[in-house]
Amino acid sequence: MRLEIEDVSIRYGTTRAVDGVSLSAAGGEVLALLGPNGSGKSSLLRAVAGLQAHGGRIRREGAGEVGFLPQDNGARAALTVLETVLLGRMRALGLRVPQAEVARAMAALERLGIQGLAGRMLAELSGGQRQMVFLAQLLAAEPAALLLDEPTSALDLRNQFELLALLRDLARRQGLLVVVAIHDLNAAARFADRIAVLQAGRLITAGAPASVLTPALLADVYGLRAEVVTGSAGHPFVMPLEALPRAVSARG
Amino acid sequence: MTCPVAAPGRPERMHAAVAPEWTRLAARRRVVLAAGLALLALCLVLDVATGPAMLSPSAVAASLLGLAPDPMVDAIVWSIRLPVALMALLVGAALGLTGAVMQTILNNPMASSYTLGVSAGAGFGAALVIVFGAALPLAEAQAVPIAAFVFAAIACAGVWALGGIRGATPEPLVLAGIALMFLFQALLALLQFMASPEALQQIVFWLFGSLQRATWPKLGIVAGVLAATVPLLMRDAWGLTALRLGDDRAAALGVKVRGLRLRGFLFVSVATGVAVAFVGTIGFVGLVAPHLARMLLGEDQRVLLPGAALAGAVLLSAASVASKTVSPGALFPIGIVTALVGVPFFAWLILASRRAHW
Numbered sequence: 001m002r003l004e005i006e007d008v009s010i011r012y013g014t015t016r017a018v019d020g021v022s023l024s025a026a027g028g029e030v031l032a033l034l035g036p037n038g039s040g041k042s043s044l045l046r047a048v049a050g051l052q053a054h055g056g057r058i059r060r061e062g063a064g065e066v067g068f069l070p071q072d073n074g075a076r077a078a079l080t081v082l083e084t085v086l087l088g089r090m091r092a093l094g095l096r097v098p099q100a101e102v103a104r105a106m107a108a109l110e111r112l113g114i115q116g117l118a119g120r121m122l123a124e125l126s127g128g129q130r131q132m133v134f135l136a137q138l139l140a141a142e143p144a145a146l147l148l149d150e151p152t153s154a155l156d157l158r159n160q161f162e163l164l165a166l167l168r169d170l171a172r173r174q175g176l177l178v179v180v181a182i183h184d185l186n187a188a189a190r191f192a193d194r195i196a197v198l199q200a201g202r203l204i205t206a207g208a209p210a211s212v213l214t215p216a217l218l219a220d221v222y223g224l225r226a227e228v229v230t231g232s233a234g235h236p237f238v239m240p241l242e243a244l245p246r247a248v249s250a251r252g
Numbered sequence: 253m254t255c256p257v258a259a260p261g262r263p264e265r266m267h268a269a270v271a272p273e274w275t276r277l278a279a280r281r282r283v284v285l286a287a288g289l290a291l292l293a294l295c296l297v298l299d300v301a302t303g304p305a306m307l308s309p310s311a312v313a314a315s316l317l318g319l320a321p322d323p324m325v326d327a328i329v330w331s332i333r334l335p336v337a338l339m340a341l342l343v344g345a346a347l348g349l350t351g352a353v354m355q356t357i358l359n360n361p362m363a364s365s366y367t368l369g370v371s372a373g374a375g376f377g378a379a380l381v382i383v384f385g386a387a388l389p390l391a392e393a394q395a396v397p398i399a400a401f402v403f404a405a406i407a408c409a410g411v412w413a414l415g416g417i418r419g420a421t422p423e424p425l426v427l428a429g430i431a432l433m434f435l436f437q438a439l440l441a442l443l444q445f446m447a448s449p450e451a452l453q454q455i456v457f458w459l460f461g462s463l464q465r466a467t468w469p470k471l472g473i474v475a476g477v478l479a480a481t482v483p484l485l486m487r488d489a490w491g492l493t494a495l496r497l498g499d500d501r502a503a504a505l506g507v508k509v510r511g512l513r514l515r516g517f518l519f520v521s522v523a524t525g526v527a528v529a530f531v532g533t534i535g536f537v538g539l540v541a542p543h544l545a546r547m548l549l550g551e552d553q554r555v556l557l558p559g560a561a562l563a564g565a566v567l568l569s570a571a572s573v574a575s576k577t578v579s580p581g582a583l584f585p586i587g588i589v590t591a592l593v594g595v596p597f598f599a600w601l602i603l604a605s606r607r608a609h610w
Contacts, residue, residue, distance in 0.1 A: 047501070049504055050503075051500060051503050051504065065506075067504065068500075068504035069504075070498070070500040070501060070504065071500050073501075075496070075497045075501070076496075076610060077493075077496035077497055077551045078546050078547075078550045078551040078610070079493070079496070079497075079550060079551050079552065080550065081554050082271060082273050082274055082277070083277075083493075083550070083551075084497070087490070087493060087494050087497070087505060088505065090490040090491075090493075090494060090505055090506070090507075091505075091506055093490055095486060095489065095554055099270045102271055102274045103270070103271075103272050106271045118273040119272075119276065119277070120269055121274035134501070137505075141505070153518060170278070174297060222269065240573075
């Protein structure tokens with residue numbers, strides 16, 4: 001699947017959350033959306049998922065569904081994990097559930113290594129476990145593109161690593177298009193093919209991690225003095241040193 | 253030459269045994285639903301047996317099954333008590349279903365036709381006819397149910413229109429429902445204030461709710477409306493389940509959330525309207541039955557909806573038996589019984605439960 005975002009703007013009342021963003025991405029790549037809180041990452045993802053009215057054009061070329069993982073909202077439904085994942089297959093389900101669909105849902109859980117949770121109630125899970133379950137739901141739908149809004153925010157370090165590695169594998173091996181909004185710059189640098197940086201709704205820059213993550217950008221966008229070194233695997237590694245005074249870092 | 257490809261038609265055979273979690277869940281649900289149906293049959297027999305002339309449950313069962321014809325028993329059972337007992341089941345089922353749908357589409361455990369103004373609207377419609385009905389070309393016995401049905405629909409439309417100003421999401425709809433409940437109750441109070449003593453008595457009696465107005469033709473109307481609408485509702489079962497994960501997740505799964513909510517509202521309007529029209533306002537069943545079903549069956553709406561209908565039917569049928577046995581000889585208004593018995597039950601069952609189910 002190929003995604004073309006052309007001059008997209010989103011307004012909430014008089015506030016411009018997204019302001020004339022143009023961006024494209026293709027199947028097989030992981031695109032990370034970075035930016036401070038309120039920079040428009042979630043709004044842009046929601047627009048691409050078709051959940052948010054917007055100006056400009058968003059074109060999806062190629063077949064397949066787009067899966068969207070919203071930020072965790074602590075769903076309280078009295079559903080088991082297996083039922084929750086099965087909802088990912090709801091387009092294919094009638095009142096009777098074929099055994100093959102149950103098997104598909106179980107396979108999605110196994111892929112994330114959480115098949116042991118299948119019989120548990122959703123409400124009993126930790127935030128991180130719930131996040132993994134919703135990711136399994138997304139995978140069960142077998143989408144052509146994945147849009148994920150801060151999927152690692154509730155996960156421990158190992159699960160963060162495994163989840164991002166899985167996303168990169170899905171892109172590389174199955175040609176999925178993966179767009180992920182994320183706060184962890186180093187995780188983005190490690191796993192994304194390209195990084196797009198938003199600030200106050202505008203696209204500041206987009207490109208390969210090593211070319212985007214520079215001390216100047218970090219000072220400009222995040223208001224941080226930071227050192228950027230090259231890690232052993234060749235990825236840039238950001239080390240924040242100090243917060244710059246607000247007045248200096250404020251734009252426009 | 254033999255074909256090496258597996259025979260088509262049974263793809264599930266190719267998979268390993270179904271997850272034991274799924275099998276256990278399905279088995280548990282079958283047991284709960286079977287127990288509910290047995291309880292329903294028991295309540296029905298007891299409801300028919302109870303009355304000024306007490307019948308033995310075995311005589312009732314024999315008459316219902318056509319085993320031992322006894323003209324006197326048959327007359328009491330088939331002409332007098334069965335329509336009332338079946339009306340309790342149908343109205344209870346309708347209230348249970350509407351409560352479950354409202355709680356789901358409004359994402360609110362307090363939602364029901366009663367708490368969000370639909371019943372109050374119906375009550376106002378009924379009172380309007382009782383007070384001013386003399387001017388109508390219809391007999392009051394027909395005009396009151398029609399007005400109750402129409403005003404239930406008006407209340408639903410009002411909730412949708414008011415709540416829709418802010419995008420028909422759960423919070424504005426709930427607030428609109430509460431506002432309309434107060435509005436219709438105030439209008440009802442105004443009518444009661446203006447009414448003659450006879451009309452006032454009639455209004456109060458209607459508002460208490462009574463199954464005694466049931467007849468076979470009325471029963472047929474309620475059954476017909478449910479038979480026409482419930483299959484449509486069941487087609488949305490997966491969408492309703494998805495909605496419990498939040499609007500965004502449901503939309504991302506392909507659910508057209510606004511349309512689903514509107515269809516849910518239409519069902520609530522029609523089912524509440526037809527239930528309330530013939531028996532008056534009965535509170536609490538619509539609130540408690542879905543919670544009971546959710547605790548026992550979970551929230552897969554393919555099972556929750558029939559479960560809520562079953563729970564509502566059992567609760568109202570049991571309340572009907574209680575209303576006839578509280579003070580023998582006299583008929584206690586059923587709307588009072590459901591609340592008096594229902595509130596402690598609700599508190600014990602839901603609020604004292606250690607396992608959160610909402």
